[in-house]
Each structure stands twice: as C-alpha cells, then as structure tokens.
Amino acid sequence: MAGGKLKIVIFGAYNAGKSTFIQSIDPNARHVEAHTSNGDTTVALDYGRAEIHALDIHLFGxxxxxxxEFVRQIISRGMDAAVLMVDCxxxxxxxxxxxxxxxxxxxIPVAVMLNKCxxxxxxxxxxxxxxxxxxxxxxCAHDPGRTMPALTAFVESLATDL
Ligand SMILES: Nc1nc2c(ncn2[C@@H]2O[C@H](COP(=O)(O)OP(=O)(O)OP(=O)(O)O)[C@@H](O)[C@H]2O)c(=O)[nH]1
Ligand SMILES: [Mg+2]
Incomplete structure (x- = not known):
C-alpha cells in the first residue's frame, strides 16, 4: 500500500461509543465534550490519528x-470513509x-462497528x-485489542476497493 492520508469520520447514535473508540485508537486524541448527569457527551468533535500501513489516518468523531446535525455535516466534508458505531x-x-x-x-465506504459486545x-x-x-x-470500544484490528481491516479493505 502506498503512503497517503485518509479522513475517516465516526458516526452513530448518542452514547454508542464513538469517543471511546477514538480514544482507544489514539490515547492522545482530543475531545470537545459537555458534562451531563449521564456522563460526558460530545458537543463538537473528537480528533485522533493513527498510522496504518504507512497511511496517515485522521479520525474525526x-x-x-x-x-x-449541522456539526455532522461540517465534519463530513471530504471524508474518504465512515465508521458507524452501533451499541449492540x-x-x-x-x-x-x-x-x-x-x-x-x-x-461512501462504511464499516459497521458493533460495540459494547x-x-x-x-x-x-x-x-x-x-x-x-x-x-x-x-x-468493545475500550479495548485497543479489538478496535485496532477492526480499523486496520477496514483500512485494508478500502485500499482494495479504491
Ligand atoms: N461496557 C461498555 N461500555 C462502553 C463501551 N464503549 C463505550 N462505553 C461507555 O458508553 C458511554 C458512552 O461512550 P462515548 O464514547 O462517550 O459515546 P459517544 O458515542 O461518543 O457519545 P456522544 O458523543 O454523546 O454521542 C461511556 O460511559 C463509555 O464508557 C463498550 O464497548 N463497553
Ligand atoms: Mg462522543
């Protein structure tokens, strides 16, 4: 696979585990959140990075x-692929x-991540x-041993599809 970069945007319902997923891929990920009585909720975006097969992966939650909805539309611009986080x-x-x-x-190429297994x-x-x-x-979005292989397999499938 040649070097380059990919913009992958993480979508899904409230509380599905999108922020947790990005944090497990990139412990240095940044997150704009609000504190509520039910825990933190994303009010702007998450951003994290990973390198997979010399590809620079930019993850936007x-x-x-x-x-x-307007925030999702802005973040979606120019995305190469989507991850749909599903609380199963x-x-x-x-x-x-x-x-x-x-x-x-x-x-849009999409990976469905069945979370909270x-x-x-x-x-x-x-x-x-x-x-x-x-x-x-x-x-399980907390577990890099599950999230990283899943993201890697998705990125590999994109390289095959493109
Ligand atoms: N048991 C379990 N809990 C999880 C898992 N993934 C996320 N959670 C929990 O689910 C809650 C929501 O996780 P977030 O990552 O904040 O969810 P989110 O999709 O970013 O939520 P919003 O930004 O509000 O839409 C938190 O309490 C997480 O700790 C998982 O795989 N298993
Ligand atoms: Mg979030």
Missing part, C-alpha cells in the same frame, strides 16, 4: 445527539439505520441482520 446491547434505532442508508446511497445484553446477531451486506466488526 461526530456528536451523536440529533440537534448537532440495544435495538438498532431509526437514526442509526438512517445514517447507514445515507452512506450506501452516497457510495462485552455487555451481557449485547446481541450482535440482531444488529448484523439490520446491516445486511455491511463490513461488520464486533468490538
């Missing part, structure tokens, strides 16, 4: 709350399914059925 301990929600359909319609309520099989034909990875 979006806010999951629906009112930040709950049923796939309308927002997540809508995001997935949008990427497919726009021809460590929870006893996790049901990856149900989530898999909702994202037929997708590139699917089962992860």
């Amino acid at each position: 979006t806010p999951g709350q629906e009112r930040f 301990s709950v049923q796939p929600d309308e927002f997540t399914l809508h995001l997935y359909e949008t990427f497919i319609m726009q021809g 460590d929870l006893s309520s996790a049901c990856p099989a149900t989530a898999c059925a909702a994202f037929r034909n997708a590139k699917i990875f089962e992860i």
Whole structure:
C-alpha cells in the first residue's frame, strides 16, 4: 500500500461509543465534550490519528445527539470513509439505520462497528441482520485489542476497493 492520508469520520447514535473508540485508537486524541448527569457527551468533535500501513489516518468523531446535525455535516466534508458505531446491547434505532442508508446511497465506504459486545445484553446477531451486506466488526470500544484490528481491516479493505 502506498503512503497517503485518509479522513475517516465516526458516526452513530448518542452514547454508542464513538469517543471511546477514538480514544482507544489514539490515547492522545482530543475531545470537545459537555458534562451531563449521564456522563460526558460530545458537543463538537473528537480528533485522533493513527498510522496504518504507512497511511496517515485522521479520525474525526461526530456528536451523536440529533440537534448537532449541522456539526455532522461540517465534519463530513471530504471524508474518504465512515465508521458507524452501533451499541449492540440495544435495538438498532431509526437514526442509526438512517445514517447507514445515507452512506450506501452516497457510495461512501462504511464499516459497521458493533460495540459494547462485552455487555451481557449485547446481541450482535440482531444488529448484523439490520446491516445486511455491511463490513461488520464486533468490538468493545475500550479495548485497543479489538478496535485496532477492526480499523486496520477496514483500512485494508478500502485500499482494495479504491
Ligand atoms: N461496557 C461498555 N461500555 C462502553 C463501551 N464503549 C463505550 N462505553 C461507555 O458508553 C458511554 C458512552 O461512550 P462515548 O464514547 O462517550 O459515546 P459517544 O458515542 O461518543 O457519545 P456522544 O458523543 O454523546 O454521542 C461511556 O460511559 C463509555 O464508557 C463498550 O464497548 N463497553
Ligand atoms: Mg462522543
């Protein structure tokens, strides 16, 4: 694979694990968040970097709350690929399914990361059925031993597709 750079944007519903994913890939990642009674929530973006096969990977995390649609639009500009973070301990929600359909319609390469697989309520099989034909990875966003191989496999698949 030749050197170069890739902009990958992380999408998904509120609380799906987007910020945690970026932090596990890049411990030096930066995060603009607000503190709430339910924990931190992203109000602007996350930013982290990784190097995979001499490719400079720029990871941009979006806010999951629906009112930040304008932020997602700004961060999306010029993206090469998307990661859709899915909390597979709950049923796939309308927002997540809508995001997935949008990427497919726009021809944007997408990886579906089924997150929170460590929870006893996790049901990856149900989530898999909702994202037929997708590139699917089962992860625990806290665990670089799961997130890094998943991101690497996705980047390798992009190099094959492009
Ligand atoms: N058990 C478990 N908890 C997780 C996992 N990934 C994230 N979490 C927890 O889920 C909560 C939300 O994680 P975030 O990474 O902030 O989620 P987010 O998608 O960035 O949320 P917003 O920015 O508000 O949309 C936090 O309490 C995390 O610690 C996981 O794989 N397993
Ligand atoms: Mg976040």
